[in-house]
Amino acid sequence: MLPSLRSLRAAPFIWCGLIAVMVIPIVIAAFSPYLAYRNFAYIVGGFAGIFALALFVIQPLLAAGYLPGARTLAQRRWHRWVGTAIITCVALHVGGLYLTSPPDTLDALLLVAPTPFSVYGVTAMWGIVLTALLVAFRRRLGIGPSLWRLLHNALALVVAVTTVIHALLIQGAMEPVSKWILCLAVLGSTTGTLALCWLVRFRSGKGIRGS
Secondary structure, three states: OOOOHHHHHHHHHHHHHHHHHHHHHHHHHHOOHHHHHOOHHHHHHHHHHHHHHHHHHHHHHHHHOOOOOOOHHHHHHHHHHHHHHHHHHHHHHHHHHHHHOHHHHHHHHOOOOOOHHHHHHHHHHHHHHHHHHHHHHHHHHOOOHHHHHHHHHHHHHHHHHHHHHHHHHOOOOOOHHHHHHHHHHHHHHHHHHHHHHHHHHHHOOOOOOOO
16 A cells, blocks of 8 residues: 555654654763773673664564555565564673673573563563574464464564563663653554554454454
């Protein structure tokens, strides 16, 4: 379906808003005095996590083809590329933290760390790993469209929520206000996209069974 004239006119404002929400927290974090006390591996790992959080804003919108000014098929291709970028960022995030402090990172991965944010971070990480495995082996496992949609959407929601909680519980380089705005944007884009997609499907008579 071709975008309406109104959506085309609004496209620059929507894109500017999305870019601002995603980029401003990263720029502010880059000037944080907190970084002066951290080594290179920790900084790389930390910013990889921030980049991943920012990418979560557009990831569900790309999957549903809701971003203006681009064709749906092109957005879905970008959804796969952004997914790969998120996996890379998460790997760098965990790797950077491990190089900085192997015992603390292992405690977090084993869910025995005393810090509450570790549980949410590890939950989000395994949600991303499981999503990547399902994408890679979907055909071999014989997962149909309906089950795939259910699993993928459920994992996306879990990953988004746990990632946001993980980020909000950490007191680090990110400035609090911009971090809250970014986290709310992640939750809004994820839950809003899922709600709209399911509403469209139910109105079309497909329900949760799909086609």
